[in-house]
Amino acid sequence: MILLNPGPVNLSERVRAALAGPDLCHREPEFGELQSEIRRNLLAVYDLDPEQWAALPLTGSGTAALEAMLGSLVPATGHLLVVTNGVYGERAAEIARRYRLPTKTLAHPWKAAVDLEALERDLDSAPTPTHVLVVHHETTTGRLNDLAAIGALCRARGVDLLVDAVSSFGAEALDFEAWGITASAGSANKCLHGAPGAAFVLTRRAALPPRRVAAASLYLDLGAYCRAQDAGDCLFTPAVPIFHALAEALREHAEDGGWRARRRRYGALAQQAAQGLAALGIEPLLPQAASSVVLRAYRLPARVSYATLHDGLKARGFVIYAGQAALAREIFRIATMGQIAAADIQALLAAIGELVTPASPQENTLHQHN
Numbered sequence: 097m098i099l100l101n102p103g104p105v106n107l108s109e110r111v112r113a114a115l116a117g118p119d120l121c122h123r124e125p126e127f128g129e130l131q132s133e134i135r136r137n138l139l140a141v142y143d144l145d146p147e148q149w150a151a152l153p154l155t156g157s158g159t160a161a162l163e164a165m166l167g168s169l170v171p172a173t174g175h176l177l178v179v180t181n182g183v184y185g186e187r188a189a190e191i192a193r194r195y196r197l198p199t200k201t202l203a204h205p206w207k208a209a210v211d212l213e214a215l216e217r218d219l220d221s222a223p224t225p226t227h228v229l230v231v232h233h234e235t236t237t238g239r240l241n242d243l244a245a246i247g248a249l250c251r252a253r254g255v256d257l258l259v260d261a262v263s264s265f266g267a268e269a270l271d272f273e274a275w276g277i278t279a280s281a282g283s284a285n286k287c288l289h290g291a292p293g294a295a296f297v298l299t300r301r302a303a304l305p306p307r308r309v310a311a312a313s314l315y316l317d318l319g320a321y322c323r324a325q326d327a328g329d330c331l332f333t334p335a336v337p338i339f340h341a342l343a344e345a346l347r348e349h350a351e352d353g354g355w356r357a358r359r360r361r362y363g364a365l366a367q368q369a370a371q372g373l374a375a376l377g378i379e380p381l382l383p384q385a386a387s388s389v390v391l392r393a394y395r396l397p398a399r400v401s402y403a404t405l406h407d408g409l410k411a412r413g414f415v416i417y418a419g420q421a422a423l424a425r426e427i428f429r430i431a432t433m434g435q436i437a438a439a440d441i442q443a444l445l446a447a448i449g450e451l452v453t454p455a456s457p458q459e460n461t462l463h464q465h466n
């Protein structure tokens with residue numbers, strides 16, 4: 097089955113094999129070495145200095161990393177501004193509510209770009225935010241939010257920028273230093289091509305709370321994670337096989353040429369899909385310039401329901417992804433992450449062609465004669 101959903105992804109054979117790595121006790125130095133390699137290589141993806149930055153892997157999905165980041169890095173005296181233009185921004189706002197963080201939300205419709213003038217007004221109006229959370233790649237629509245511009249506004253005001261980079265980390269540009277990013281949340285099973293079950297936060301060390309400040313969550317206390325991991329230890333039982341797979345996925349990512357090569361590869365596959373779909377009369381939801389290379393949303397063709405398209409494709413070996421909430425009737429999504437190749441996209445396009453072109457034998461004959 098070819099997975100075109102935004103994670104979990106089709107694994108490479110070497111990452112799959114790593115899942116069956118040696119049984120390890122997480123209190124032994126062998127696990128400490130595995131964890132340290134993962135931490136070094138996560139920072140290396142974007143050339144971050146380990147003196148200034150810490151990578152903190154944890155067991156859980158991407159949402160756990162988001163909870164850890166928001167719950168640990170926004171102090172009780174802080175004020176958070178959450179920028180939303182899709183499901184994941186709204187989820188971050190909900191996390192902030194559950195943690196009772198003083199929060200305001202700059203909400204946009206799901207198809208909209210971030211309104212930089214409105215953001216500027218919110219940054220300058222009382223209570224002035226100390227932290228901003230924004231989703232880099234809003235997987236809801238495939239939009240790549242303009243982090244450089246958002247980061248510049250935050251940086252000019254000394255506001256900490258927290259980024260949900262769960263569906264962009266490893267395959268899109270993320271200039272942590274130039275864009276003034278304080279921390280980002282990511283997960284193993286999206287653009288890094290690891291298995292589901294591990295996630296991570298990359299944070300400036302200076303942004304971690306002092307030892308005397310306990311986070312609201314015992315399990316997701318990043319200050320405590322960092323102290324333990326710096327000592328080669330870990331707090332709780334980690335998903336050891338998933339860590340083996342993440343270590344292998346990071347080696348493969350580096351050997352393949354890092355995020356730039358992965359961005360090129362995804363971009364070529366996304367372009368191939370977009371061109372093939374355009375030839376079938378299927379339009380993208382967003383202009384290409386606003387889109388990530390990781391996932392694109394397309395308008396459902398008039399005569400074909402999502403269920404018909406999904407089920408027909410699944411019978412042919414492909415899993416596509418539905419739109420969420422109101423977008424469920426309007427779009428379908430194709431992610432190009434994971435171990436997939438141009439030949440898979442070609443086969444996908446042929447399968448979609450079978451499902452969206454009228455099936456009557458006369459019409460088919462007519463088409464052939466044209």
Ligand SMILES: *Cc1c(COP(=O)(O)O)cnc(C)c1O
Nearest residue numbers: 157158159184233235260262263
């Ligand atoms: C996948 C994703 C998440 C996390 O979802 P999980 O199901 O917890 O892994 C968060 N943000 C974005 C933008 C995502 O695409």
